[in-house]
Amino acid sequence: MATAGKVIKCRAAVIWEAGQIPSVEEVEVAPPRTHEIRVKIVATGICRTDDHVAVGLFPGISYPVIVGHEAAGIVESVGPEVTCVKPGDRVIPLCVPQCGECASCLNTKTNFCFKSHFSQPQNLMPDKTSRFTCRGKQVYHFLWTSTFSEYTVMPEASIAKIDDAAPLEKVCLFGCGFSTGYGAAINSAKVEPGSTCAIFGLGGVGLSVIMGCKTAGASRIIGIDINKDKFAKAKELGATDCISPNDFTKPIEKVLVEMTGLGVDYSFEAIGRIETEVAALASSRLGSGTCVLVGEPPSGSQLTFDPRLIITGRKLIGSLLGGWKLKDALPKLVSDYMNKRCNPDALISHTLPFEKIAEGFELLRAGKSIRCILSF
Numbered sequence: 001m002a003t004a005g006k007v008i009k010c011r012a013a014v015i016w017e018a019g020q021i022p023s024v025e026e027v028e029v030a031p032p033r034t035h036e037i038r039v040k041i042v043a044t045g046i047c048r049t050d051d052h053v054a055v056g057l058f059p060g061i062s063y064p065v066i067v068g069h070e071a072a073g074i075v076e077s078v079g080p081e082v083t084c085v086k087p088g089d090r091v092i093p094l095c096v097p098q099c100g101e102c103a104s105c106l107n108t109k110t111n112f113c114f115k116s117h118f119s120q121p122q123n124l125m126p127d128k129t130s131r132f133t134c135r136g137k138q139v140y141h142f143l144w145t146s147t148f149s150e151y152t153v154m155p156e157a158s159i160a161k162i163d164d165a166a167p168l169e170k171v172c173l174f175g176c177g178f179s180t181g182y183g184a185a186i187n188s189a190k191v192e193p194g195s196t197c198a199i200f201g202l203g204g205v206g207l208s209v210i211m212g213c214k215t216a217g218a219s220r221i222i223g224i225d226i227n228k229d230k231f232a233k234a235k236e237l238g239a240t241d242c243i244s245p246n247d248f249t250k251p252i253e254k255v256l257v258e259m260t261g262l263g264v265d266y267s268f269e270a271i272g273r274i275e276t277e278v279a280a281l282a283s284s285r286l287g288s289g290t291c292v293l294v295g296e297p298p299s300g301s302q303l304t305f306d307p308r309l310i311i312t313g314r315k316l317i318g319s320l321l322g323g324w325k326l327k328d329a330l331p332k333l334v335s336d337y338m339n340k341r342c343n344p345d346a347l348i349s350h351t352l353p354f355e356k357i358a359e360g361f362e363l364l365r366a367g368k369s370i371r372c373i374l375s376f
Contacts, residue, residue, distance in 0.1 A: 065141070
């Protein structure tokens with residue numbers, strides 16, 4: 001391409017400091033260096049995690065920063081020694097990298113990678129420099145993806161090639177929301193046919209959990225949210241019951257135990273709030289239930305609960321990005337989508353031009369959107 005090896009000027013949404021909505025600016029994006037790829041983003045979703053950065057609740061963030069991590073695009077150029085993709089390839093950035101070399105990547109029991117933000121900062125590229133500048137200032141990266149930029153640079157560990165025929169404005173959801181929720185049910189919990197499930201939080205991730213539970217053959221799927229406007233979509237996607245904690249005087253976990261006898265076989269917390277994590281655990285079946293923590297709480301949170309909840313046999317587990325080693329799994333997930341075996345399209349409630357990103361954040365905060373897709 002004519003732009004290969006050159007600095008590209010393009011639009012990006014910059015968060016200058018915590019507490020600010022992203023501001024659309026002209027930024028300069030440097031060429032990729034060794035083992036790096038520059039991608040033209042076609043579509044990107046707004047995830048609650050991006051809002052956590054905007055309000056200052058995500059750990060290890062440096063400002064100004066370009067966030068965004070759920071996207072799909074086309075490779076514009078590659079740096080030296082890149083072998084996994086070539087210019088023109090359709091790709092999805094990975095918000096949890098898969099380096100293929102660390103102890104976790106070589107372990108088939110986990111999708112964790114020691115190059116993720118849980119182990120080391122991802123606010124700069126692996127060589128500790130940034131590829132973004134704006135108004136003469138260095139701008140930091142986010143999760144090595146920074147998809148709220150028309151062009152972005154990422155290392156090889158953070159990209160997966162997908163089918164050239166895949167609609168990028170749809171499959172961008174595989175980069176986070178859909179994969180996270182769907183995989184939490186299929187991979188992490190391993191939901192069994194005929195089981196009962198409860199999902200706390202009916203946003204994009206929670207609805208994806210519902211789809212995963214339905215695919216696995218659960219017989220009863222209970223959605224829990226204080227926003228009843230979300231109930232219709234939850235039932236459309238497979239929920240058999242929907243309840244709001246605000247409709248009861250007793251704790252919601254007691255309501256669920258009464259509804260199911262001894263509690264649900266599988267409970268999922270897809271919000272990231274300590275109070276609902278404990279409620280989800282207590283609502284799982286006494287002696288044999290499994291509670292899966294999917295939502296990521298604000299930085300510094302501490303989880304406290306009565307140990308008898310798990311001594312009696314319950315399991316409390318975490319699910320990172322649905323348990324997928326996404327660099328390996330994405331091509332098949334996208335293939336399943338192309339063959340109509342899964343339907344992340346149902347999560348898309350709004351599509352906006354990139355310039356209206358502030359409106360997208362307002363919809364998210366007001367609870368009016370499931371997933372808002374920004375298109376360049």
